[in-house]
Amino acid sequence: MNNIQLYQQKRTTPEEAVTHIKPGEDIITPLIAGEPYTLMKQLETYDGLNGNRLFQMLSANEVINVAPDKLKIISMFMGTTERKAFKERKIDLLPNHFSDIPRLMIQQPTDKVIMAVVSPMDENGYFSLGTNCDHTSGILPFAKTVLLEVNENMPRTFGENQIHISDVTALIGSDAPIPQAPPARLSDKDKVIGEYVAELIKDDDVLQIGFGSIPNAIIDNLKNHQNLSIHTEMIPEKIIELFRNGSVTNANNPFHKGKMTATFAYGTQKLYDFLHENEDVYMLPVNKTNNAANLAGLKNLVTINAAVEVDFLGQANSEKVGGTYWSSTGGQSDFQLASHLSEGGRGVLCLHSTAKGDSISKIRPTLDPGTPISTSKNDIDYVVTEHGIARLRGQTIRERTSELIRIAHPNFRDELKYEAKQMGYL
Template sequence: MCLNKEYEQKHVHVNAIGNYIKPGQDIITTLFAGEAYTLMKQLEQCGHLKDNRLFQMLSTREVINTDPDKVRVTSMFLGAYERQAYKAGEIDLLPNHFSDVPKLLRDITTNPVVMAVVSPMDEKGYFSLGTNCDYIATLIPHAGAVVLEVNEHMPRTFGKNQIHISEVTAFIEHHQPIPEGPAILHQSEKDQIIGDHVAGLIKNGDVLQVGFGSIPNAIMDYVKHYRNLTIHTEMIPGKVIDLFESGAVTNEKNPFVKGKMTATFAYGSRQLYDFLHENEDVYMLPVNETNVGEKLHGLKDLVTVNAGVEVDFLGQVNAEKVADTYWSSTGGQADFQLAARVVEGGRGVICLYSTAKDDTISKIVPTLKPGTPITTSKNDVDYIVTEYGVARLRGKTIRERTRALINIAHPKFRDELTYQAKVMGHL
């Protein structure tokens, strides 16, 4: 069948989407900018659905409004709207390591309907998942149906995120700007100090995994003068453009695809999306390749930078829960912390401010409260960085860890932390 004819046959109106979903069938969509929100909203109109589950992750928009007996929403990493819905008991949260999501979804679903936003079809009949590859690309061969939103605003990227028209069950065209990450125009003094500390742990020729936020942006400002850096990460942040433009990045040490930046998804500004569009220096891979496996663990000089909410004297890191509110999930932090531990020359860095709520709460704590999730274990932790310095915990005893963490806590809490450490027998 010629491509144009197949395109016409599979191009449907959004109202027809319900025809491709059966009662009891699971539905999976991708994260951030690739989330098929127009298709998801149509689920609210599908009266025949019952006992269906929708799996989503890091949604940028309101949770769909459906009877949970019809469609139960399960998040795998809470975004702002999902956080509110989870707290209200309206959705579920599925614990996971990001690298394990493809296998996890294959294990707990059967013939799922896969939904995603893609770039327009090329002359060879391929759509691109654009900003994404993540877990969704791995599920296409196992799907009962593949239903897409074709959007001209989605950048076309290269890698293992291509979908041929022959693999597609149906699609709609819906051309609207894709979600953008909030602009980080201001870096606080704390961000800059922490960025400088972390940059001091990086050297020419390193492989970097750096995420999203004001601290990672500050770090990238401090390494623009470095040379022969390789970017292998799970998420491509906007500031990476500056590293390319400064000549800091060559990607020569990337064993996944030599000479290319590799990642599993991207999220940021329109400038980032334009940078990614048809950029042959970027190669997208599924998360069960980027975050785990022989190639990742075979890297040398890997520096991973992630964020924490709090850390205790043992070195246990909570990066998921703020007070009594479940804020996010594990994501890829544990994946990359493990990789940094096992590779030659690896350095795993967890960044956090020393305090919260106008310096009234210390984020260096004697012990995590009951019910607090441990994102990075004491055995995988390496460097902890606050605005007051760098604590190397790997290879340190409990007493040595306790002293090092107190030294990078806010000065107003150090006496109390020292007292608590003595009570606990750590000092």
């Protein structure tokens, strides 16, 4: 039977596709744009679930409504709708290093079902996970069942994110729009932070940089840099500008020389058009992109991530906002450690110095009880606010305290100094 015949044989309806899921099996989906929402919604009316679990991550859709005894929903990094559902006790959250998710899933003593959105099949019988590779590709070889949502809007990318029709259990067709990121709005604080961070980046560096207003502001200040390479977790749309003006060459990418390597992408149609059949982009599973052991021999790795707040010890919370669980660790701790191990590496955490109209300092004497530590005091390196750059790596507690107070908002510096003296840090 040829590939086209296999395709026709395995093509079915959403109602029939989900009947391949048996009680007690774990269902795993890619994140954001790779989430197969048509198949997921079908689970709401499928009566064959009993003691199943659905592992999802940074969902761009409403959380599906299934009784928890039939389907327990577990997020591995929360988006807007998951955040609300977690607060309402409708879903749970699995603490993790992003790099470790494939192993966490494989070690579960349950049969695995992969459900994913893919690009149309090519002439050799391969589908591409498109915007994704993430944890999904690392789990695929261990999956009992593979259910695909073939979407003509999903860009075809290259790398270790290919699925052959012979490995597919069932597939459905879809023409649903691929989720797109909202435009990032740059504040004056973002622009200043972007200028500071750009000072820490040198020609020939290898960059890991993410999505959002501060990364966009940083990229705006890199247009005169030369020979940059991108090895990142997520591909931000702004990177396209650095490709086109020649600042990014990927000549120093040790994984695939001359190519940008990443594990997922999220942006607007402009980014998806850029990715489609672009041989300069190579997708890798997260247990390769984010694995600190793989990155340890990499020279001049600069990792750039965001934090919610940092205390005098250099402990960073990037997961809770105002006592509400907001996201998860993601790849921050992976890359922060990797930058620490990299010869010439620099790990940068960015944050505004205040919140709520300058009424709350995000440089804190201590983190509140119950606050998760996303980056430990031993892995912290540079902290950047709109008031400057603090280098904490290699600094004592008293030196760190002084440095962090220096980049705090001026309205809070006296109060922070007082607290530091009370704690014996100054």
